[in-house]
Amino acid sequence: MNKQQLIQTVFEYGFESKAAAERAVDAVLGGIKSGLESDGTVSIHGFGTWNVKQRAGRQGRNPSTGETMYIAPSTTVTFRPGSKLKSTI
Numbered sequence: 001m002n003k004q005q006l007i008q009t010v011f012e013y014g015f016e017s018k019a020a021a022e023r024a025v026d027a028v029l030g031g032i033k034s035g036l037e038s039d040g041t042v043s044i045h046g047f048g049t050w051n052v053k054q055r056a057g058r059q060g061r062n063p064s065t066g067e068t069m070y071i072a073p074s075t076t077v078t079f080r081p082g083s084k085l086k087s088t089i
Contacts, residue, residue: 057072
């Protein structure tokens with residue numbers, strides 16, 4: 001599902017227009033982004049939890065040449081599904 005399909009699904013739940021549904025989707029996604037930036041975690045009971053995770057630098061191998069290389073430290077976002085989401089999937 002892409003963003004436009006999500007907006008269509010939200011619209012079908014009873015919004016008066018697709019523009020209103022798009023604003024609702026943007027508000028939720030913006031809230032998740034804002035929560036990750038400020039707190040480093042966002043939890044929605046029954047759905048899941050997003051966390052900001054720091055990855056340490058490490059040695060890796062270039063798959064093309066087999067040469068050893070350094071992989072720089074990075075920041076990523078992880079998602080752990082909640083129990084209600086797990087049971088539906």
